[in-house]
Every structure is written in C-alpha cells, then in structure tokens.
Amino acid sequence: MSTNHNITSANVQSEMAGLGRVVILGAGESGVGAAMLAQKQGFDVFVSDFGTIADKYKKALEDLGIVYESAQHTEELILNASEVIKSPGIPPTAPIIKKLVEKGISVISEIEFAKRYTHAKTVCITGSNGKSTTSLLTYHILKNAGLNVGLAGNIGHSFAAQVATESFDWYVLEISSFMLDDMFEFKADIAVLLNITPDHLDRYEYKIENYAASKMRIIQNQTENDVFIYCADDEETLNALRNVHPEARTYPFSIVKTVDQGAFLDENTIHILIETNNELTMSISDLALQGKHNIYNSMASGIVAKVLELRNDSIRESMGNFKNIEHRLEHVAKISGIDFINDSKATNVNSTWYALESMTSDVVLIMGGVDKGNDYNMLKDLVKQKVKAIVCLGKDNKRIHDAFEDDVEVIVNTFSAEEATQIAYHLAKRGDAVLLSPACASFDLFKNYEDRGNQFKAAVREL
Template sequence: MDSVKNISDTSGQPIKGTGALIVILGAAESGTGAAILAQKHGYDVFVSDSGAIADLYKSELESRGIAYEERHHSEEKILQATEVIKSPGIPEKAPLVKKLKEKGVPVISEIEFAGRYNKAKTICITGSNGKSTTTMLTYHILRNAGLNVGLAGNIGKSFARQVAEESFDWYVLEISSFMLDDMYRFRADIAVLLNITPDHLDRYDYKMENYADSKFRILQNQTEEDVFIYCEDDPETISGLQRQHVHAKAYPFSIQKELDRGAYLSNNEIIINLGTDQLFNMSITELALQGKHNIYNSMASGIVAKVLELRNESIRESMGNFKNIEHRLEHAGKISGIDFINDSKATNINSTWYALESMTTDVVLILGGVDKGNDYSMLKDLVKNKVKAIVCLGKDTKRIHDAFEDQVDVIVNTFSMKEAVEISYHLAAKGDTVLLSPACASFDLFKNYEDRGDQFKAAVRDL
C-alpha cells in the first residue's frame, strides 16, 4: 500500500493526497516508535508533547531529522494534520483531541497505525488484571518453543518501532483499554480477554458498561479463522458477551466448572481440551506462578500455546520455570523472618485483591496513593482474615481509614516509602509478610509505579 497516497481513516475510507502530515501526540516510547515507522513510510512527521521529552527520545528524533516540540502543543499546526497518532495517556476529553475530532481529523493509536504495516500474526491480551503477567508468560512459552516472536504493547519496545526495524513471525501484545479506544481496523489473530473489573472509570463516564465495551473492542474485525480466549468465571465478561457477536473460535477457561472446550481445573490439574485428540494437563503445584489468579493466567497462556500446537513438554517446562515481571508480587527480601513483597504494579482494587488472595501468612499491608474512586468493600473480607495492620502511604488516606477501621486494629499514615517500610517492619513479626500492594496510582509521591517499587526495594535493603 502506498502509505502517503492512501491512508485509511477511522471509518475505513481512504484519505487521498500527497504530502500527508502525521502528527504524533506524546513522545515517549510509543510516540517515538510511531514517528520512526511513519517516517519510514514517507510521511511528513511532527511530534508534539505537552511535557518535557526525555533526552533519549529527543536525541533519537533529532538524529532522524524528525520535527518535534515539547512543553506545549502548536494547535494551528496540529489541526492541519491528515491523521493524528495519540498517546494512550491522553484522554478523549482533552480539548485538543476534541478539536481534532470536530474537524474530522482521524485520531488513532500507535497499535492501530503499526498494524497497517505489520505482516506478523498477533496475540493480543487485555483485561483489568493479569495482562502483563499473561503477556510475559505467553511470550516466554512461545520463545522457548523456538518461535520467532516479538513482545510489545504496554511492555518493552513499542510495536511501531519493532514493525519498522524487526522481522518477527508473531507478536504478543499487551493491550490496554486506552489503546483499544483508538483502534478501528486492527485485527487480532488471537484475542485474550482475562477479566473485566472496575478500573479507570473516570475515563468512561463512571459507567462500567462503557469500560467493558472498550475491552470488547479486542474482538473487532475478527473472522472465523481467528481465536478468542476468555474467562468463563468472570461475570462482567459473560454479561458483556451478550452484547457481542463473536465470529472467532471461542475457547473459555474456568476453575469453577468442567468445560467441553477450553481449559478447566480437575483434581488440581489444569486440563486443556481444544476439541482435538491432543490434550494438555499440568498440576497447579508445578506452576511457577502460584495463587488462584495465576491459574487463570496460566490457563489463558496454555490455550494460546495449544492453539499454536506447541509440544506439551515444552509448555510444561515454560510454565514451570517462568519468572514473573518486576513489581508484580516480586520478592524483595527477608529480614528477621519477615518477607517483603513488592506488588507496586497493583494500581487498582482487583490487583490488590489478587495479591492478598495469594498470601498464606499474616500481612502488614502498605496501601494508598492516588485514589481513582476505589470501592474498597471487595477487600474487606480478605483484610479481616489476613491483614494485621495497614500502613497508608499517600496524601489522601481518609477513604482507607473509613473502609477498614472495623477490620484491622492498626492503621498508620506515612508520607514516604522509607517511613512506610520502617513502620511496617516494626508492626510485623517473624513469619509475617509486608506487602506493598497499593490499589492506587502512584503519582502523588512517585514518578510511576516502577519508581514506587524501586523505592520500596531500596528501603527494604536499608533496614
């Protein structure tokens, strides 16, 4: 396809004309990758970031002769764009995005743009919780089986950069709802929907149905040749499916019931049956990832592996030796018989629920940050049964106190990670676990969840 003369807009209609201007809003990994791919295909490229651009990306844009601006948006130029590639972090309600849409300028995601030039097959994984772990596990299984596979989306190098510079047969992509909102013609060869639980509702008019519909965009454009993998036990997924027309071959997974096709649990063994003669089974005690939530993640990855007809021995080996991603239930040390677990990536209630569900000792829980309208009620039973003290970390802790004052005897406020870790250490006893699983965004005291997790690990080392 001639990328300059025939660009597809969000309605699927071609945009005619030469000298097409692609504007990219946001100059981090996603935006820089999109700029590299757009330049490769002959577009006039302009990158605009309302904040400061990191030196790494700035030097890369300069070395390639790609025009950019930082700390502001030149609206007049941006509004002249043929098409805009938007960072997932910029909301639809941003004034500049509204102006672009009012003018009829297509606004798309980096994934959508890269998909036009991608020749590899794609495995796209979304869900409110577990998508990073499942994406990494799936990539690990495929790579260990010898497939020529890339990893992108919310993880590592951007999809667009890799499409421009690499040559893979498969990609495993972690896809957020924000990315899906700006994807229109992209098609997943294998789509995985892990679960749908309340998250980012401020971006969806505080309506769960809007958020769920965003997640189901993972299905768009799929055909009978494609595959859709989903959780049979997740009520929001099952409810949302009533509003969908699924064309792809569907494989559910469940730990609550036996299924004719898909994955299920029987006598503490994962069974995968895709309707063929070749079955897969593995004891959950042999999984590298423990906890109920990780059984779901392993089932989803296992179905992908069997769809690709990988050998059972290879799948078992990979599921047994996988090491989880940083900041997700990461062991940060053991001091005086007290385990310290870094789950800083838990930025919503459900992630913290999964973390607590996997704990087998008494817990001192470090909780708090930027509250996105959290409903803490779903944590109350777990907190009552497993948590001996809560250490609040952040500027706004009133809702945490209100939610748990009847469940735990000790709730302490702290205003730095060092203070939170020191107090948690003194509140814990030998055999306990200090768990950082904040259930909130990190932006009040930290740059991001990685910074929060790194500070936690540093504070543990300093004890």
C-alpha cells in the same frame, strides 16, 4: 535543539515533503516508536508532548532528525495533520483531542498505526488484571517453542518501533482499554480477555458497562478464522458477552466447571483441549506461577500455545520455568524473619485482592495513592482475615481510613516509600509479610508504579 528551531523546521519539512502529515501526541515509548515508523514510511512527522520529554526519547528523535516540541501543543502544527497518533494516556476529553475530532481528523493508537505495516500475526491480551504476567508467559512459551516472536504493546519496546526495525512472524501484544479505544480497523488473530473488574472508571463516566464495552473491542473485526479466549468464571465478561456475538472460534477457561473446548481445573490438574489436538494436562504444583489468579493466567497462555499446536512437553517446560515480572508480587528480601513483597503494579483494588488472596501469613499492607473511584468493599473480608495493619502511602488517605477503620486496629499515614517501609517494618513481627500492594495509581508521590516499587525496594535494602 530548541523548540523554536524545531517548529520552523516542521513548517519547512511540511512544505517540502508533499506527503501526508502524521502528528504524534506524546513522546514516550509508543509515541517515539510511532514517529520512527511514520518517518520510515515517508510521512512528514511532527511530535508534540504537553509534558516534559525524557532525555532518552529526545535523543532518539534528534538522532532521526524528527521534529518535536515539549511542554506545549502548538495548534497550528497539530490541526493540519492528515492523521494523529496519540498516547494512550491522553484522554478523549483533552482540549487538543476535542479540536481534532471537531475538524474530522483521524485520531488513532500506535497499535492501530503499526499493524498497517506488518503481516505478522498477533496474540492480543487484555484484562483488568494479569495481562502483563500473561503476556510475558505467552511470549516465553512461544519463544521457547522456536517461534519468531516479538513482545510489545503496554509492555516492552514499542510495537511500531519493532515493526520499523524487526521482522517477526508473531507478536504478543499487551493491550490496555485506552489503546482499544483508539483502535478501529485493527484485528487480533488471537484475542485473550482475562477479566473485567472496575478500573480506570474515571475515564468511563464511572460506569462499568462503558469500561466493559471498551474491553470487548479486543474482538472487533475478528472472523471465523480467528480465536477468542476468555474466562468463563468472570461475571462482568459474561455480562459483556450478552451484548456481543464473537465470530471467532471461542475457547473459555474455568477453575470451577468443566468445558468441552478450552481449559478447566479438575482437582489439582489443568486440562487444555483444543479440537483434535492431544490434550495437555499439568499439575498446578508444577506451574511457575502460584496462586489462584495465576492458574487463570497459565490457562489462558496454555490455550494460546495449544491453538498454535505447540508440543505439550515444550508448553509444560515453559509454564514450569517462567520468571514473573518486576513489581508484581516480587519477593524483595527477608529481614528479621519478615518477608518484603513488592506488588507496586497493583494499581487497582482487584489486583490488591489477588495479592492478599495469595498471602499465607499475617500482612502489614502498604496501600494508597491516586484513588480512581475505588470500591474497597471487595477487600474487606481478606483484610479482616489477613491484615494486621495498614500503612497508607499517598497524599489523601481518607477513603482508606473510612473503608477499613472498623477492620484493622492500626492505620498509619506516610508520605514517602522510605517512611512507609520503616513503619511497616516496626509493625511487623517474625513470620509476617510486608506487602506493598497499593490498589491505587502512583502519580501523587511517584513518577509511575515502577518508581514507587523501586523506591520501596531501595528502602527495604536500607533497613
């Protein structure tokens, strides 16, 4: 199906339909899902992607007879929209977005659009770190307890596609700050904010307060009938909460202090208390997810489960048998007594801090990529304690050298996953760990963090 043929068809369809025209910018998972739902609801649909559309998404659009273009944005076919649904990855500074805003055309996220067409309730999880793990754990707990639940958002299949084709009572949605920026009337029934640490500051004028304000949109439109769960140990979250006043019932979680309602840690036991429900207690040694950061993630999921009045034994079982996601502290192999760990999903400094914090052996750290305004200072103490060598994997590694040249004896530059893995293997000795935890985005050398992680795993298996 050629682009020219598509555009001609778009004009014909627009004239014939007489309905609202929905234009979708970006033809990835969320964009194609939004197109499916918009078509089902009777809109005239046009999909435009400034980049290349993956074959599987082209086929999905063609099978549905949805008109699309790739490698361009044809303005006359976009600026006549009733409403535009944009990919989270398109910044508000993109020229086409500026023109849409100037014309007063509504620009929203796929999540906002999909919520209009479902009565399902939502558990919405955001945070700079841990949101994928917590979303998957929460989904695992709810599904095992027998709830009719879907998983969507920044993870799994498109929310809009599931609204178009499924009939769930609940959704667990992983929500990024980019999604929140394009959500206006959307309301989370249960909102979870795990933490706020510097990330994506290039999208927020390099101001943490702008990024924090974006994260706090998770509680917009909530009422006293809704629930807000947050980390009482997170400084930026507490700062942000001084500027807003949640209407929802709030449940904090903490590992350093006791709370009346919510979750806290007493020695090695998690306590979760929600109003009159019977208290849930669980030893942290019984959690499937280990490490301090995962205590927080487990607490957040546990509060959701208790709010929904799930049985304690069911919650404990699910929190004890959960399997974590690919590319997040994923053990790849042990070769010559050296552990190889894939944490490619660590695309910011805080994620890498969590990874290093959980290491119990000396580390050869593979890091680098597209630097998003990173401040590496928070890593310095852990790097001094645990890291014997840094293998840089990226096109421009100057800032990593500058940050750690006084803390680590060996810092090496590499330009492929295979080269980085081989050098790290030679720098490590029996009992060490080789940890891929980049602290940076992957787009300089890889398609995405999954591609980076998969290439690393393939290189490990070739050793």
